[in-house]
Amino acid sequence: MTDTTDNQDPSRRDFLYITTAVFGATGAASLAWPLIDQLNPSASVSALSSIEADISSIPEGGSLKVAWRGKPIFIRRRTKEEIEIAEMEDSLDLPHPEKDLDRVKNKEWLVVVGVCTHLGCIPIADSGDFGGWFCPCHGSHYDISGRIRKGPAPTNLEVPPYEFVNENIIKIG
Amino acid sequence: MNHDYQYTPKNGFSKWLDKRLPLMRFADENLLSFPTPKNLNYFYTFGFILTMCLVTQIITGIVLAMHYVPNTLLAFDSIEHIMRDVNYGWLIRYTHSNGASMFFLAVFIHMFRGLYYGSYKEPREIIWILGVVIFLLMIITGFMGYVLPWGQMSFWGATVITNLVATIPIIGEPVLTLLLGGYSVDNPTLNRFFSLHYLLPFVIFGVVILHIWALHVTGNNNPTGIEVKDSKDTISFHPYYTVKDLFAYIVFLLMFCYFIFYNPNILGHPDNYIEADPMLTPAHIVPEWYLLPFYAILRAVPDKLMGVLLMFGSIVVLFFLPWLDTMKVKSARYRPLYKIFFLLFVVSCLLLGYLGAKAPEGIYLFLSRVSTIYYFAFFLVIMPVLSRIEKPLPMPIGISNPAIDSSVYDSGNGVASGAPSYAMDSVNRH
Numbered sequence: 199m200t201d202t203t204d205n206q207d208p209s210r211r212d213f214l215y216i217t218t219a220v221f222g223a224t225g226a227a228s229l230a231w232p233l234i235d236q237l238n239p240s241a242s243v244s245a246l247s248s249i250e251a252d253i254s255s256i257p258e259g260g261s262l263k264v265a266w267r268g269k270p271i272f273i274r275r276r277t278k279e280e281i282e283i284a285e286m287e288d289s290l291d292l293p294h295p296e297k298d299l300d301r302v303k304n305k306e307w308l309v310v311v312g313v314c315t316h317l318g319c320i321p322i323a324d325s326g327d328f329g330g331w332f333c334p335c336h337g338s339h340y341d342i343s344g345r346i347r348k349g350p351a352p353t354n355l356e357v358p359p360y361e362f363v364n365e366n367i368i369k370i371g
Numbered sequence: 372m373n374h375d376y377q378y379t380p381k382n383g384f385s386k387w388l389d390k391r392l393p394l395m396r397f398a399d400e401n402l403l404s405f406p407t408p409k410n411l412n413y414f415y416t417f418g419f420i421l422t423m424c425l426v427t428q429i430i431t432g433i434v435l436a437m438h439y440v441p442n443t444l445l446a447f448d449s450i451e452h453i454m455r456d457v458n459y460g461w462l463i464r465y466t467h468s469n470g471a472s473m474f475f476l477a478v479f480i481h482m483f484r485g486l487y488y489g490s491y492k493e494p495r496e497i498i499w500i501l502g503v504v505i506f507l508l509m510i511i512t513g514f515m516g517y518v519l520p521w522g523q524m525s526f527w528g529a530t531v532i533t534n535l536v537a538t539i540p541i542i543g544e545p546v547l548t549l550l551l552g553g554y555s556v557d558n559p560t561l562n563r564f565f566s567l568h569y570l571l572p573f574v575i576f577g578v579v580i581l582h583i584w585a586l587h588v589t590g591n592n593n594p595t596g597i598e599v600k601d602s603k604d605t606i607s608f609h610p611y612y613t614v615k616d617l618f619a620y621i622v623f624l625l626m627f628c629y630f631i632f633y634n635p636n637i638l639g640h641p642d643n644y645i646e647a648d649p650m651l652t653p654a655h656i657v658p659e660w661y662l663l664p665f666y667a668i669l670r671a672v673p674d675k676l677m678g679v680l681l682m683f684g685s686i687v688v689l690f691f692l693p694w695l696d697t698m699k700v701k702s703a704r705y706r707p708l709y710k711i712f713f714l715l716f717v718v719s720c721l722l723l724g725y726l727g728a729k730a731p732e733g734i735y736l737f738l739s740r741v742s743t744i745y746y747f748a749f750f751l752v753i754m755p756v757l758s759r760i761e762k763p764l765p766m767p768i769g770i771s772n773p774a775i776d777s778s779v780y781d782s783g784n785g786v787a788s789g790a791p792s793y794a795m796d797s798v799n800r801h
Contacts, residue, residue: 232462236459
């Protein structure tokens with residue numbers, strides 16, 4: 199059909215082919231999207247993506263574990279000595295160098311995701327060689343700033359997004 | 372495309388592959404170059420539409436199963452969770468629930484088409500029987516799927532339908548208990564229905580493959596009912612029928628989309644948005660619309676066991692169709708009497724569908740009985756009798772040859788005057 203009359207102008211048919219293909223691809227993509235997007239967190243899961251924790255009852259040197267997005271959050275009220283040690287050790291040669299001050303919003307409170315950055319186990323509090331956490335799965339040691347000091351974990355414990363709503367409430371997420 | 376056509380691999384890779392796994396050859400012979408009668412009308416696009424319906428149901432169903440919980444305490448809430456919380460959950464569920472209706476709509480048209488053009492006749496008996504098997508599996512799957520939302524209609528529909536088993540003498544009660552996993556419809560029932568509702572579509576898929584395989588052995592029937600004689604009667608499946616099927620499917624999709632986006636609950640019953648309550652029966656228990664004709668037959672019979680037998684019999688009788696209608700002429704186009712009885716049959720089916728939703732009393736009950744009698748008479752009396760006494764109209768020699776076939780045409784009958792118009796019929800299609 200194409201090669202009878204308008205041999206010199208194939209662009210007309212090309213245009214139709216391309217238009218059809220573009221329409222088809224757009225249709226297929228808009229059909230595929232709902233099927234993919236349904237795998238994302240539903241509204242009920244998203245609704246739980248921020249929590250508030252009451253920290254008024256935590257004594258100095260004590261800690262609280264809360265669940266956020268299905269993961270534990272360690273909230274640690276650090277003593278003066280612990281803060282001093284953490285800041286002093288800023289200058290050491292750390293596997294993942296980060297200043298303690300950059301990891302907290304209020305020096306007294308350390309808030310970290312309680313998931314070992316190695317393979318996702320939950321580290322044990324007040325243990326390990328550095329006065330912080332110790333992961334029993336593969337022996338990662340974290341200090342009192344949640345920084346990795348020894349073992350296979352590649353990075354420091356993650357600091358989640360959080361803010362102090364007032365002096366008693368922390369909003370995580 | 373002619374019958375002597377052979378697939379020839381074009382490049383190095385396809386030659387290499389063809390010697391090891393002739394996948395491309397298979398696809399080419401069955402999907403692209405497959406010789407198809409050139410006179411198929413739009414009623415013949417429903418095979419493709421149905422395949423797409425099955426694919427749609429499987430894809431949306433797998434997705435729904437990711438969010439649905441088959442537990443009596445959680446099922447109803449999980450459906451609402453899908454509708455409100457899951458991203459596009461409403462779209463996926465409405466597609467699945469209305470998709471079932473579209474599936475049945477298409478299968479009814481597909482079956483009436485087969486009935487009209489005599490597609491069940493020699494040599495296509497197996498295709499027809501496999502089709503009835505698919506239809507039966509569809510009914511079971513659809514019924515079980517309707518139970519899953521665990522609404523009032525789900526629960527009471529399941530109760531009424533499973534209780535049909537109890538009508539079987541002696542073994543009825545123990546079989547019912549076995550089926551339900553208890554003494555009433557409850558969590559074990561819901562769990563097994565979910566399991567089977569997930570399984571059966573894949574069984575259907577398997578039988579569909581056999582259905583298409585059998586079709587590709589004998590080739591398509593066509594509106595004239597005259598077998599393909601040579602390559603002049605056929606065209607290649609691609610691009611002619613791929614485009615025709617696709618176009619019909621798009622039109623079908625437009626209607627499908629109307630239901631999904633503008634009227635998603637019209638085909639369902641509002642009572643199914645009330646959570647199942649085993650202590651409270653709704654005023655009217657009605658099945659989904661596509662099961663109404665069978666429900667009407669069930670209720671038309673005053674005797675409980677006979678009602679159940681006739682309801683199942685209305686589908687079982689379809690298996691014997693190739694041997695009930697022994698008329699050599701396939702298409703109703705050349706069978707003036709059959710055509711009238713066929714149209715009455717369609718009317719009786721639609722009427723049964725209407726009556727299935729009405730209370731079984733007064734005029735409705737009377738009409739149900741008349742329609743039920745006609746339904747069975749059509750297969751068991753009219754078909755065998757017409758096979759013996761009906762004089763077919765003059766038929767063309769072939770799909771491409773409008774001349775009257777004098778070997779079939781009985782010249783002493785005086786029906787020759789109508790001949791040219793029928794001959795035109797097969798020509799006009801091109």
